[in-house]
Amino acid sequence: MDSTRPSRLPAATYQLSIKDVFNRLSDREQLYAHHLSRAAWHGARIILRQTSSEGIGIFDFILELHKACNGQWSIFTERFGVTNDELNLFLGYAGMFMSKMNNFCGEGDRKIVPAVSADSLRKMASISPAATAALQDVIQPMLSPTPTALTLSESAYYLGDAKITLGEIAAVARVMQLNGLEPENTRIEKSVENSRTVYKVLQASVQSNADLQNHMRGSAIPIDILQQGGEDSQLDGEVRLVRGDHSAEMSKIREHLLQAVRYTANEKQALFILDYLESFTTGGLEAYRRSMKNWVQDMYPRVESILGFVEPYRDPYGVRCEWRGVISIADPQETAKLTTLVKDSTKFIQTLPWAVPGNNDGKGPFEKTEFRAPDFSVVHALAFVCSNVWEASNVPNYNDIRETYGFKNIVYANRMSANADPNRPLHWISPSELQGFRKVYHILRFITTSIHELLGHGTGKLLAETSPGVFNFDSETVPINTLTGKPIQSWYKPGQTWTSVFEKLAGTVEECRAMLISYYLAESKDMLRMYGYDDNTDITANERLRALQAFNEEDQSWGSPHSNADFVILKHLLHDANGLLSVDCDVNSGTLQVRVDRSKIAEEGKASLGRMLHRIHIWRCTADVVACKQFYESLSAVQGIEAVWRKIVASKPEPAWKFVQANTILTDDGKVQLKVYEESDAGIIQSFADRDL
Template sequence: MPPYGLGFPSDTAQSAYYPGESIITQDEILAISRLLEKHSIFPENTRIQKVSRPKAHTFEVLKASVEHTEPFILEIPSLGATMKVKGGDHSEELARICASLSEAKKFAANEKQKYFLSDYIESFRTGDLEVYRNSQRTWIMDKSPRVENIFGFVEPYRDPHGIRAEFEGLVAIMDLEETSKLTKLVESSDIFIKRLPWTGNDENDGKGPFEKALFEAPDFTSIHSLAYCSSIIFPGINLPNYNDIRDEFGFKNVIIANRMSAEGNKAQGSPFIDPAELDSFQRAKYPAYYWWVVLHELFGHGTGKMMAEESEGKFNFDIHDPPVSPLSGKPITTWYKLGQTWTGQFGDLATTLDECRAELVGAYLMDDVELLQVLGYDENSEITAADLTYNVYLQLGIDGLRGLANFNVENRAHFAILKCLLTDSNGCVTVDYDAQSKSLIVRVDRSKIVSHGKPALGRMLLRLHLGRCTADVQSCREYYEELSWVHTEHLAWREIVLAKQEPRWVFVQANTFLRGEEVILKEYAATAKGVIQSWAERQV
């Protein structure tokens, strides 16, 4: 069985999300998480510590906040134990962050920025995530600021249970010229949403029941990161992650241009490309990847409607005449019950499935002639539209192979997509494996991209989308786990992938310091030492 992510605590593994000497079990984590959900306590800024005593266990839910609050106690009947929820986790670090945000507030460009900075501070001070959610409502309304920011407990990628998030912070400067190009795509977005696999009937203006009635054109900007403090440096971001806020207020997309530029590095090897294709692949590599990420963020993370009970007895669909699933041809039988969330229901599967779905949306649209024309590519452009599409399918194969090296959230998604193409595209994508020479070469049949490759991606995308929209955890898990399963044949491929691995990229973030009235930008060497030094001097 492949490792699907960072492991749960055990005799041979530990997780900072579940600290302490006593090993907490997955069943205990699940029971506590469900109890927190029942009491409307958001999990993103919490950790769980198991404290073993001779007669009973106690579970301490450590909430990140500056303030050390008195614990309140809940009984966990299924475990025969008690749970204490208390604030003050990461108190010193958050106090320093709040002090810096208070200073930043003095230089806010408008009232909206003052409001969400105040909410940041209040949330980090008290640990109240409802206040943080309110900050996100205001942050969304701060359109295309010259200085963009993201702060908070945002992404749950490193929690083995898939719901607790790590703190991250980003400050960036907007690129006006690149942002204007993205705006043109956003203005045409409604056209291309109607070409996704779950749309097509007359309902909901051609978008079908599993898509929002109104696609609010989001804020979409290209930014250059000044500092990005996170264990994962994403090329693009779509926030907030709270679906109820997204449905009511919309969302923001950002493309981090100076992170994306790493993908255009010609020095990066391509051991899984036929040498005869290497020059043409490298030439189209950056624009193909760039626009794939753009579509991933805008249409991948920006589409879909969760079938949900929004308040007692009130649903966002007709409960007496539920929408018909295009997979079964029958009315849906599952949805999100009151208080249930996407991450809460899908747990460890949520992040990898969400990334896989977004990657599929981007790739699915990358052969759309009209869309590529909006982006400036046709049969007469220097890099043709067909070349861009071909490169994306090659990249799907390459990313799938590389996914075998480190089976984390995104790599698992990439491998699942490769498996889909290998098994369901009638030879559109193949992998030449030579055990003797220890080589793997990705092949793409151009003539089958539209006729077989795209439909294969569409079938997979539809399965994931419907599972996500209808909270159909069981069938979605069965399908995705089978598709991402690493068989014996793939383990032989993995040995070659590991042997051909290049040194991992090092993203080293600058720091700013005040010297009197002057702001000093300090950069660091792109080495392990430089990374450590930058984090140490950041004091967070």
């Protein structure tokens, strides 16, 4: 992305309102929610460490300033020669940093740089020796506009003085696979020891290698050596497993899970908490897989939780996952509105482009025999510990568990409400469309998000040889490819997964597929009636040009799989939908506007979306990465007039939203008190200071 001055546009701060629904919990439920929330928040430093080398240092500097001034920020203007403008600019930066839990935005990985001078920061730091020392460690990377986005060379998932290549990462991945080691909770450190290259696989856990070795006395082979070299032609070096990454944070997470298990509501909750404990203690993901099997069977809990290393969006290789801790409280009345969508899921799946009448209940061979209707809940987030506060979640991400045990769709109502903000800047909408767009945007987001999570991520069957000679389809009469009309030629081989085959492409292609399904089905009259809208409802297309903010011109890469998918869909429609969309570009005035020919939405638009969706879905189901890569990467390219669009979009960056979240506090009488903070940067910082992380 462009190395430009930090945007001075004010970023909106929203309250994740939770008080009313929290107060309706019983004392036992509040204690359960409290300890889960504390466990979630203790993962904040893990996120900081996973993101950038300076993240924890900046976090500590902000908290040192808060401690020194006791939250009275006006002291800096009254006694330290800092102007009001400088103070407000710093607080805006600090609020954004704390809200995102790092100095790179979760969507797009754009760097957040304070629009204040080094001199102003040093004046503020002079308030205490601790603050001065903290600033000294981070001032250079904190103020530097580069790197503008996270790339492989800057990623904190890959450490060491010796730079690692994608080829080496792939080779280490093969060694890990041979040793039954999954990558989600790992990082890699490359070093040279005694003229020999060493790749350390750092695994998140409470226990270290020494802790585990004490339980394996007499083992002939050191437990940390995965490969001693020479076995992999692309990896001439030693691979070691080093347990105990993030051990301090994992220990605190374990402490609160040990308390939370005392207040579980049922056996399933107790089982998945105990499995969390085993996985987080040892680092083993087999226990985490077990936790997910029990978690998906805990249907419609009053207090919902997602803990662990969940999404690989920020890993340049696309397999290592960021910590996510989300604790929420169910809203039974809102959840009831979505039961019809869940009940009629199969009916809508039968209308998708790959459906085959008479085959698999009309769903065709590229869908599971039985669509497991998931737990589809509307909740309010109590603690959202992640680099981005998402509108919804669809988990677990393990496809074998999803197919066998099911999955959950969770929509966060107190996050979705921010979409109705009437003051949000909309640069790329035609003035004639602006009023109508504002009127329906939050409606559109709710409809498409719920379809996206339920049917977008919930559909599809990955055809696979699950073990040598064992297939999850009829291998003698293989399915007919609905794209070509011929028998399929490829499928997943034993040990292969969606992410291992499609690698970095996996995340964005899956998000694109889910988006396309939501847009394709949202036009259905039956679908709209479920949400209370009819043929005359004024729902318009969302602006997709904003996605270009996440494109890194330097290395021609996308910093966000969602934004990549957004742009791919826009580009496909521009070239394939017979004039449905057009983009007006005025280089002199720096304006862009998307225009939609509404007369073509129902036929041309839906048909074009269907063609794209059909291809991506079949390629995903049949492991045809070659065809998918050729198609998708050509649409991902930003060139010609698109590069001009990108420059205009980059010149008007929309500030990321900030969210202030409540805290739970355990009182002397054993009860839980909820503390709510003001919607301001100072409120965000105060909330983190009170968490004592």
